[in-house]
Amino acid sequence: MKFTKMQGLGNDYIYLDATREVPQHLPELARQISDRHFGVGSDGLICICASERADFRMRMFNADGSEGEMCGNGIRCVGKFVYDKALTDKTTLTVETLAGIKTLELHVSDGAVDSVTVDMGKPVPQEGRTLQIMGRPYEVRPVSMGNPHAVTFLSGVEHLDLAALGPCFERHPSFPDRTNTEFVEVLDRGRLNMRVWERGSGETLACGTGACASAVAAVLAGKTDRTVTVRLLGGELSIRWDESDGHVYMTGPAVTVFEGEWPTDEK
Numbered sequence: 001m002k003f004t005k006m007q008g009l010g011n012d013y014i015y016l017d018a019t020r021e022v023p024q025h026l027p028e029l030a031r032q033i034s035d036r037h038f039g040v041g042s043d044g045l046i047c048i049c050a051s052e053r054a055d056f057r058m059r060m061f062n063a064d065g066s067e068g069e070m071c072g073n074g075i076r077c078v079g080k081f082v083y084d085k086a087l088t089d090k091t092t093l094t095v096e097t098l099a100g101i102k103t104l105e106l107h108v109s110d111g112a113v114d115s116v117t118v119d120m121g122k123p124v125p126q127e128g129r130t131l132q133i134m135g136r137p138y139e140v141r142p143v144s145m146g147n148p149h150a151v152t153f154l155s156g157v158e159h160l161d162l163a164a165l166g167p168c169f170e171r172h173p174s175f176p177d178r179t180n181t182e183f184v185e186v187l188d189r190g191r192l193n194m195r196v197w198e199r200g201s202g203e204t205l206a207c208g209t210g211a212c213a214s215a216v217a218a219v220l221a222g223k224t225d226r227t228v229t230v231r232l233l234g235g236e237l238s239i240r241w242d243e244s245d246g247h248v249y250m251t252g253p254a255v256t257v258f259e260g261e262w263p264t265d266e267k
Contacts, residue, residue, distance in 0.1 A: 001264050003033070004081060005040060005257040008073030010205030010234025012257065013060070014040055015081050018047040023264075027065035033262060034063040040260070043201045046074050048081060054094035054101045056082055062200030069147040070099035072208015072237075072250055076116040079104040080254035083113050099146020113254055120145055120209065120248040123216045123241070133168045140169075140181075141217040145248070148179040148199070149213035153221070157185045157195050166197030180207060182214045186223045192230045205234030212248045215239040 001023065004015045014033050016023065023029060030045035032038075044062045051057035058078050060068045078095055082088050083106055091106040105117040124144040131138050131150075140150040150169060154160070160183055169181035178199045185193040194214050196207040211230040218224040219241055227240045237252040 001262045002259065003040070003262050004259045005042065006077035006081065007234075007255050007257055008076045008206065008208065008252055009232055009237065011071070011073035011207060012042045013044050013046045013071070013074050013077065014042045015077065016045070016047045017081075017085070017087070018049045018059075019056070019087065020050075022047060022049055022059075026059070026061055027067070030061035030063065031065040040262070043198070043204050044068070044071075044074075046071070046078065048078055048087075051096040054096040055088060055090065056093070057096040060097075062198070063202075064200045066200040067098070068200065070097045070102075070145065070209055072118060072120065072145075072210075072212060073206050073252070074208075075102060075104065075118055076208070076252060076254040079106050079116045079118075080113040080256065083108070084256070097146065115251060115253050117249055117251040118208070120212050120250055122246045123213065123248055125216055125220055129174065131169070131172055131174060133165065133172070138169075141220065142175075142179070143213035143216050145209040145212050147209055148175060148177060149182060149210055150175065150179045151182045151184055151214050151217035153184050153186060153218075153223070155185055157183045157193055160195065162195060162197050162203045166203060170197060170199050180210055180213075182207070182210045182217075184214045184218070186218060187231075189224050190228055192218060192224065192228055194230050194232055196232070206232040206237070208237065208250055208252065211237045211239055212250055216241055216248065
C-alpha cells in the first residue's frame with residue numbers, strides 16, 4: 001500500500017489515496033502506522049476519498065485510532081496532495097469533512113503547492129467556565145471549530161508540564177466527548193504563543209483548528225485584533241476572523257516529507 005507522509009508545522013500525518021478504494025480496518029491501521037517506534041510515525045492517518053458533495057472527502061484518524069472531525073494542518077496537506085499528484089488541477093477546491101465542507105485556496109510555486117488558505121467556517125464559542133485541574137482553577141473558553149477545543153490563557157506556556165496537564169483537560173467531566181486543549185500566551189494584539197494537547201494524540205507541534213479556536217477566544221476576550229499570527233512549536237499560522245462573514249481563515253504551509261509502501265496481508 002503506497003503512502004505519503006506530510007506535515008504542516010510539524011503536525012504530521014500519513015496520507016493514503018483512497019479515491020478508488022478505501023482500506024479496511026482504518027482505526028487499527030491508524031494505530032499501527034502512526035506508531036513512532038514500530039510504524040512510520042505520525043500524529044495520525046488521513047484518507048483522501050471520493051465525495052458526492054465536494055471535490056474530495058477527508059477522513060482523519062488520530063494516533064489512538066479514534067476518528068476526528070477535522071484537522072486544520074491536515075487539510076492543508078490534503079490540498080497539496082491532490083494537486084501535486086494531479087488528482088485535480090483546481091487551485092480552489094472543496095473538501096468534505098465530518099465538520100462540514102471546507103474550501104481551500106492553493107498557493108502554487110514552481111508547479112507545486114507550498115501553502116494553503118482554508119476557510120474554516122464559522123466558530124461556535126461557548127460561555128467561559130472554570131475547571132478545577134490538579135488542585136487549581138483554570139478559566140477556559142470552549143470553542144468548536146467543527147471539533148471541540150478548550151482555550152485557556154496563561155503566561156509562560158513554554159514551561160508547562162503538558163504531559164501532566166493535558167490528559168486532565170482532555171478527559172475532564174465537562175467534556176464528555178473529550179476535548180483538545182490550547183494553552184495560550186498573548187504576546188501583543190497581533191501575536192499569540194500556543195501549545196496544544198490534542199485529543200487522542202497528546203501534545204503535537206501544531207494544531208490548525210486549535211490556532212483558530214485560540215484566535216477566536218482571544219478576540220472575544222478583547223485581547224487581540226481579528227487578524228493574528230499564532231506561534232506554535234512547529235512554526236507560525238496566520239489566522240483571520242473575518243467580521244463580514246464570520247468565517248475564520250487559516251493560512252499556513254504544507255510539506256511532503258517522504259513516500260513509501262506499507263505491507264499488507266491483502267493478496
